[in-house]
Amino acid sequence: MHRHSLQNEGSAMSETNLLSDYLDLGPFAKEVDRNPRTVRRWLDQPNGLPYTRIGNRILIHVPTARDWIFGRMRNRNPTRKHARKTRK
Numbered sequence: 391m392h393r394h395s396l397q398n399e400g401s402a403m404s405e406t407n408l409l410s411d412y413l414d415l416g417p418f419a420k421e422v423d424r425n426p427r428t429v430r431r432w433l434d435q436p437n438g439l440p441y442t443r444i445g446n447r448i449l450i451h452v453p454t455a456r457d458w459i460f461g462r463m464r465n466r467n468p469t470r471k472h473a474r475k476t477r478k
Contacts, residue, residue, distance in 0.1 A: 412442075412449040422459075 419426040432439040433448070439458050441450050 409449065411452050413452055415441075415448040415450065418450045418452075418455070 413421065415429055416426055419429045422429070429439065429450075433441055439450065440454050441448050443449070
């Protein structure tokens with residue numbers, strides 16, 4: 391009997407290749423220089439950091455996380471055209 395697997399389809403997809411763009415929560419937190427509890431808060435926000443769960447593992451897709459972080463960038467407030475008047 392022929393055993394069906396992803397590799398039998400001519401694809402070299404293994405767990406390593408399939409999940410190569412993902413990081414577990416701990417390594418992701420280290421990569422962005424944040425505490426894992428902070429990253430968990432990001433996951434729980436209404437428009438929070440996207441993630442997937444496989445079993446007990448929380449996996450974060452790095453390209454999607456990068457887009458999420460860039461989407462949260464804020465520009466400086468525009469400067470006033472007129473300088474503040476100083477008090478005398």
